[in-house]
Amino acid sequence: MKQKQDRRTFLKGALTCAAASSTLIAAGCNNRKLEGGGEEMSARWNEYFKKNYRLMTPEEKEETVRRLEQLAKLDYDVDVNVETTPPKKNVLYGYAFNISRCEGYMDCVEACVKENNLDRKSKTQYVRIFEMENGQMDITTGNGKYFHEVPKEDHFYMGIQCFHCEQAPCVKACPTKATWKEPDGIVVVDYDWCIGCRYCMAACPYFGRRFNWHDPEVPKEEINENQHYLGNRMRKKGQMEKCTFCIQRTRNGKLPACADACPTGSRVFGNLLDPNSEIRFVLKNKKVFRMKEELGTDPKFWYFID
Amino acid sequence: MKYFKTGIPILLVLTGTMIVLSGCDGASGHQGVMETIKAANAPVEMIKATHEIPPEPLVRVSEEYQGGIFYTQARKDKMERFECSSCHTDDGATINDTREAVHGNIKLNHGAVTNPDACDTCHNMSDRNYLATEAVAKIDFDHSYQLCGTCHFRQKKDWVGGAHGKRIQNWAGKRAVLNCASCHSPHSPRFAKRWPATFSPPDDVLADKVEE
Amino acid sequence: MLKTFKKELVPFIRDALKWNFSGGLGYQIYLSILFFFMVVGFYAFTIQLREGLAATGMSDIISWGLYISNFTFLVGVAAAAVMLILPAYVFKDKDLHKVVIIGEGVAVGALVMCLLFILADLGGIIKAWHLTPAIGLFNWPSSILAWDVIVLNGYLALNVLVPAYILFCHYHGREPVAKRYRPFVFLSIFWAVAIHMVTAFLYEGLPARPFWNNPLLGPRFLASAFAAGPALITVVLIVIQSKTVFKVDSQIFNKLRIIIVVAGSVNLLMLFSEIFKEFYSPTHHSLSAVYLFFGLKGHNSLVPWIWTSIVLNLGSIVTLGFNPWKNNPKMLMPVCITLFIAIWIEKGMGLIVPGLIPSPLGEIANYTPSWVEIGVTVGILALGIFVVTMLIKPALAIEQRYEEQNS
Numbered sequence: 011m012k013q014k015q016d017r018r019t020f021l022k023g024a025l026t027c028a029a030a031s032s033t034l035i036a037a038g039c040n041n042r043k044l045e046g047g048g049e050e051m052s053a054r055w056n057e058y059f060k061k062n063y064r065l066m067t068p069e070e071k072e073e074t075v076r077r078l079e080q081l082a083k084l085d086y087d088v089d090v091n092v093e094t095t096p097p098k099k100n101v102l103y104g105y106a107f108n109i110s111r112c113e114g115y116m117d118c119v120e121a122c123v124k125e126n127n128l129d130r131k132s133k134t135q136y137v138r139i140f141e142m143e144n145g146q147m148d149i150t151t152g153n154g155k156y157f158h159e160v161p162k163e164d165h166f167y168m169g170i171q172c173f174h175c176e177q178a179p180c181v182k183a184c185p186t187k188a189t190w191k192e193p194d195g196i197v198v199v200d201y202d203w204c205i206g207c208r209y210c211m212a213a214c215p216y217f218g219r220r221f222n223w224h225d226p227e228v229p230k231e232e233i234n235e236n237q238h239y240l241g242n243r244m245r246k247k248g249q250m251e252k253c254t255f256c257i258q259r260t261r262n263g264k265l266p267a268c269a270d271a272c273p274t275g276s277r278v279f280g281n282l283l284d285p286n287s288e289i290r291f292v293l294k295n296k297k298v299f300r301m302k303e304e305l306g307t308d309p310k311f312w313y314f315i316d
Numbered sequence: 317m318k319y320f321k322t323g324i325p326i327l328l329v330l331t332g333t334m335i336v337l338s339g340c341d342g343a344s345g346h347q348g349v350m351e352t353i354k355a356a357n358a359p360v361e362m363i364k365a366t367h368e369i370p371p372e373p374l375v376r377v378s379e380e381y382q383g384g385i386f387y388t389q390a391r392k393d394k395m396e397r398f399e400c401s402s403c404h405t406d407d408g409a410t411i412n413d414t415r416e417a418v419h420g421n422i423k424l425n426h427g428a429v430t431n432p433d434a435c436d437t438c439h440n441m442s443d444r445n446y447l448a449t450e451a452v453a454k455i456d457f458d459h460s461y462q463l464c465g466t467c468h469f470r471q472k473k474d475w476v477g478g479a480h481g482k483r484i485q486n487w488a489g490k491r492a493v494l495n496c497a498s499c500h501s502p503h504s505p506r507f508a509k510r511w512p513a514t515f516s517p518p519d520d521v522l523a524d525k526v527e528e
Numbered sequence: 529m530l531k532t533f534k535k536e537l538v539p540f541i542r543d544a545l546k547w548n549f550s551g552g553l554g555y556q557i558y559l560s561i562l563f564f565f566m567v568v569g570f571y572a573f574t575i576q577l578r579e580g581l582a583a584t585g586m587s588d589i590i591s592w593g594l595y596i597s598n599f600t601f602l603v604g605v606a607a608a609a610v611m612l613i614l615p616a617y618v619f620k621d622k623d624l625h626k627v628v629i630i631g632e633g634v635a636v637g638a639l640v641m642c643l644l645f646i647l648a649d650l651g652g653i654i655k656a657w658h659l660t661p662a663i664g665l666f667n668w669p670s671s672i673l674a675w676d677v678i679v680l681n682g683y684l685a686l687n688v689l690v691p692a693y694i695l696f697c698h699y700h701g702r703e704p705v706a707k708r709y710r711p712f713v714f715l716s717i718f719w720a721v722a723i724h725m726v727t728a729f730l731y732e733g734l735p736a737r738p739f740w741n742n743p744l745l746g747p748r749f750l751a752s753a754f755a756a757g758p759a760l761i762t763v764v765l766i767v768i769q770s771k772t773v774f775k776v777d778s779q780i781f782n783k784l785r786i787i788i789v790v791a792g793s794v795n796l797l798m799l800f801s802e803i804f805k806e807f808y809s810p811t812h813h814s815l816s817a818v819y820l821f822f823g824l825k826g827h828n829s830l831v832p833w834i835w836t837s838i839v840l841n842l843g844s845i846v847t848l849g850f851n852p853w854k855n856n857p858k859m860l861m862p863v864c865i866t867l868f869i870a871i872w873i874e875k876g877m878g879l880i881v882p883g884l885i886p887s888p889l890g891e892i893a894n895y896t897p898s899w900v901e902i903g904v905t906v907g908i909l910a911l912g913i914f915v916v917t918m919l920i921k922p923a924l925a926i927e928q929r930y931e932e933q934n935s
Contacts, residue, residue: 058654062665098488100360102352108479116512123514133517140889150812150890157515161507170889176349179736185673186658187665203665205658206581206651208591209673215736217888221591221651224582247580248651263365263488274507275482275499281363282349283356286383287487288478293353296479302888305735308349316474330722333669518893 050084053077062187063200063239075239082244086228090235092243095261097194103255103310104195104282105269106292107169110316112276114139114160114167121271122171125256126242127234129226136220136253137268138170149301169277171268172197172218172253173301173309180210180219189250195282195310196255198240206248215302216309219252255279282310359383365489374492375458381476386491389484389498391457398457400444425504438463438502464496540699544922554771562910562917569907572900573648581651583900589893590884594901595649597876598908601756602638602645603727604749604875606683608757609635610720611787617713623779629923630768631761632691635720637916639684644908672730679723686716695923698930724749731883738813739883748798749875754791755845756871758784759864764916766857774924781855785848792845792867799838799874819892820882827885827892834878840870 060066060074075092082090119137128134140152144164152168161167174197181190181197188203189210211219225247237243238258245251256266260279264270269277280289292298296314303309347355373390380386392398403418427433435441440448440455447455447463455463465472474480475493484492496502549559576583586593612631615621647653658664659677668674690712697704728749731740762784769776806817818824823831844867853859886892897905 062658065665098363101363102349102356104349106479111480113507114512115510116514119516120513135514135516138516138889139512148812148890150815150886152890154516154889154891155518157512159509160512161509176352179734182670183673183734185667185671185677187667188658203655203658204652205655207646207649207673208651209671209730211588211591212884213734213736215888217588217891220588222580223584223586223588224580247582248653250651260487262367263363263486264367265483265485265487269482269487270485272482273499275480275494277482278478280478280487281360282353284360284363284383285357286359286381288483290353291382291477292479295474295477310349314479316470316480330718 050081053080057081057202060202062203064187064190071239078239078243086233086244087230088233088235090233090237090243093236093238093258093261095238095258097192097196098261100281100283102195102282103174103260104280104289104293104312105174105255105266105310106278106289106296106298106312106314108276108278108316109166109168109313111274112139112167112169112272113274114141114156114162114165115273117271117273118169118268118277121267122253122256124232125234125259125267126254127226127228127237127244129222129224130229130232131227132223134220134226134251136171138217140168140170141165142168168313169268170216170218170301171311173216173307173311174255176308176310177306179213179215179305179307183209183213185209192240192257194261196240196257196260197252198254198257199250199252200240201243201245201249201251204248204250206250208250210250215305215307219250222247222249222251362490363488365486367486368489369485369492377476378459378462379476381478381491383491386493388461388493388495391460391495391497395457398445404444422503425506426502458495460502461496536696536700540696543699547922547925548918559914559917562914565906565910566914567907569904569910572903572907575900576648576904577653581649583898585896585898585901587893587895589887589891590881590895592649592880592884593895594877594897594905595645597880598905599642599645599649600727600731600749600880601872601876602642602912603680603724604753604871605757605760606635606638606642606687607720607724607750607753608761609687610717611754611758611791612761613713613720614717615783617710618717621783623777624783626927627761627765627776627780629691629695629927630764630920632687633916633919633923634757634761634764635687636684636919637912639680639687640915641908641912642680643684644911645905648904648908672726672733675726676723676730679719679726683716683719683723686712686719690716691919691923695926699926701930701933721750724753731879736888737816737883739816740879742802744798744802748795748802751791751795751798752871752875755788755795756868756875758787758791759868759871762788762864763861763868764920766861768920768924769857772924774928778855781857781860785851785855785860788864788867789845789849792841792848795871796841796845815886816882819885820878824886825892827894829894829896830878830881833873837870837873837878840866841874844870 057074057077061070063071066074071094075094078092079090082088082092116139119135119139122128122137123130123135126136128136138154140149140154141156141160141162142149142152142165144166146152149168149170154170156162174191174195176191176195178189178191178197184190184204185207186203186205188205189197189199191197206221208221211221222245226245228244233244234242236258238254238261241254241257256264256268259270260266265279266277269279278288278292280287282289284290292314293312296316298312298314300309300312373393374387375390377386377388397403397418403414424433424435427437438447438449440446440453443454445457447457447460449455449463449466451466452462461472461475465475471480475496478493481493481496481499484494486492500507551559584593584595609628609631612624612628616625616628647656650656659666659674661668666674666677668678690709693709694704725746728746731737732742732745735741762781765776765780765784768774803817803821806814810818815824819827820830820834822828844863847863848867881895
């Protein structure tokens with residue numbers, strides 16, 4: 011009996027060793043400490059070999075979520091909740107930005123960084139605000155680096171983020187189908203499927219995508235624990251990321267963090283398929299335009315003027 | 317030469333397939349978002365939000381928007397000294413003495429420069445618990461949008477429709493929006509100049525270079 | 529059948545290895561130097577693996593740099609083998625037929641470098657298996673990058689298998705069966721055009737980047753490739769002529785020179801056509817070209833490079849055109865190297881970096897390759913040269929022996 015036990019422990023140890031060495035390879039010379047034993051090894055191993063999100067069965071989704079939560083505990087020491095909330099039926103998200111009302115306070119940028127666990131080290135920002143001189147409408151003439159009291163005389167402000175194009179050039183470019191448009195119109199990235207070739211970045215005419223040049227750093231106490239698989243869960247180096255209209259919020263009926271934080275009400279978000287929604291009111295009653303519409307990208311982000 | 321002659325048609329066929337295959341993926345047969353919107357005319361069933369908006373007093377707006385009834389943030393619970401009638405009694409003498417102490421912080425900056433508003437432009441002078449316009453004698457503070465809308469009728473129309481102002485927390489579920497005074501100080505409605513909440517770093521400066 | 533094949537394969541490989549590593553002191557030093565750079569490159573790459581691509585000079589604005597520049601240029605070098613195969617097989621040119629094998633060796637080396645540059649540029653290199661059809665998920669036919677993966681690997685296979693088959697037969701003193709390999713030779717002619725056109729489509733198909741979104745890009749890629757590739761092959765042939773017993777007919781140099789001059793002139797013509805379009809009536813879309821040739825808002829790191837490139841390009845094409853030294857290899861070599869470098873600048877960094885500047889939002893960043901990036905690049909180049917050497921050396925030995933046997 012005892013002998014049998016010993017053999018079992020030995021076998022278990024041998025297996026752990028095997029898993030450990032293979033995971034080391036899989037982790038790509040990752041300098042993260044490998045504690046936590048065999049369970050962690052197998053979690054990392056299975057994470058490496060998992061499928062593209064769109065091909066996962068509900069059970070597989072559940073398993074990877076469990077693993078991700080477990081690894082988040084080990085890597086960042088936080089208890090996160092990773093959702094896989096599917097798109098709502100009869101919903102197509104759209105966004106409108108009021109250029110006559112935005113005052114350039116950048117509360118939206120700050121809220122986005124916090125909500126989406128964006129890298130603080132390189133100051134990654136999905137939302138950018140450009141200060142534009144009156145008399146110009148070309149974003150390239152604007153100043154995205156302003157830092158002075160706002161609003162500035164004779165200037166207006168234009169917000170930029172991913173426009174969730176219906177004909178998204180990034181989706182077309184991606185060689186591994188790691189980025190796609192969800193049925194509710196949100197263009198998402200499967201971070202773990204992305205190989206980091208950055209072709210989508212070159213293809214985007216709106217500078218809507220960001221790359222993790224190094225492992226992103228978020229102070230532990232600032233990590234937003236309400237996460238979505240396709241949204242604000244923790245990313246790693248070498249992965250592409252982008253604005254997801256705060257998928258972890260919007261799929262639960264909340265406004266994106268930028269719209270919720272805006273102190274001037276310049277940001278209108280809603281369901282394009284609902285004729286009574288605010289966004290539809292804007293499209294119907296306001297003079298709107300879309301950026302670089304001539305490129306045929308068909309963005310779901312409009313600018314309007316009061 | 318034999319191979320060469322068969323090769324050219326093969327090349328042409330391959331190029332053709334490439335263009336057709338890679339092109340049709342996006343372009344053909346796909347509806348643009350404007351067509352999708354135009355086709356979506358039927359009212360959709362109310363989509364529920366998973367999270368209710370934070371509990372706070374709401375009032376039902378006296379008008380309806382295109383989607384029916386909606387709510388706005390109440391105002392009275394946020395006013396420090398409501399009810400006004402607790403001070404503004406008929407005893408005028410005490411009021412005049414404490415005017416500076418109680419309302420001295422109010423800098424009225426509303427209306428045209430040449431013809432600025434005064435207290436009685438909006439406040440009901442006989443019943444201080446209410447607002448008033450020339451047309452309507454008593455307007456409840458919770459329904460101040462009725463007052464604002466008399467001059468700012470365009471903004472009010474946009475507010476009812478959804479192009480002005482914003483919803484509280486949710487885009488789905490029952491429609492609850494901020495009221496005018498949630499964002500604009502009624503006495504000085506223009507937003508103040510201030511420093512932005514953050515900034516964008518120069519493009520080619522990666523963090524490690526910043527730290528140096 | 530299989531057994532005899534096995535029996536024949538073992539000595540083939542053994543002899544190939546023997547020929548590869550035997551040589552004079554000079555050759556051993558040459559190999560050591562290559563090996564040293566490969567080790568440096570590998571070390572630099574481990575740094576990049578550990579720190580992520582932050583170890584390079586790239587940023588969100590200039591998201592492609594030295595790696596992709598070299599990749600783009602080397603695809604052209606690989607495609608240029610067709611300039612030997614086409615006359616040799618289609619026009620039955622005897623002289624060029626003799627050196628076809630060298631062109632193919634260079635092509636394989638260039639392709640290996642291409643694939644390594646792509647891998648080095650990936651953020652998640654360990655996830656590269658996602659690109660494998662069937663195992664991973666391949667965005668085919670929509671993604672041009674997916675097409676590029678197919679055509680590059682296909683071309684590599686063609687350029688490895690066909691010469692390997694011919695050499696294998698020659699090694700055993702047999703004449704290769706034409707029916708077995710000639711179809712693949714002709715396929716490789718079209719495939720060579722395809723790899724370079726598809727690589728051009730990679731950039732050409734992006735409306736987001738007006739500098740690249742230009743129908744002339746594909747043809748220009750081919751023209752510059754058919755100048756730079758044969759220039760490199762000329763250099764390799766001159767080295768072979770001076771360092772080995774293998775005889776290279778001087779006629780070959782003349783033929784290669786004519787190919788280079790014609791292709792190089794067409795390339796320059798198209799370059800001037802592009803410059804005309806950008807500067808005669810400048811639009812917002814011309815800003816990349818302004819950045820490249822004159823600098824933009826104080827950012828001008830590429831300006832000296834591109835003018836150097838244009839001067840070298842013009843100078844070497846004119847020199848090769850008038851041919852004052854009558855194909856004297858001693859003079860041909862520096863001119864070919866000059867042309868090669870000129871096109872490397874123009875089609876490498878001179879094409880990739882300005883395409884990303886200014887960003888779609890009009891922002892300008894600086895890009896200087898980091899030491900890690902340069903180390904990896906040098907390592908991959910050394911590895912490529914090593915591969916070319918390892919392929920050409922036994923090939924020449926086998927061909928030499930086969931010729932002697934048959935004459």
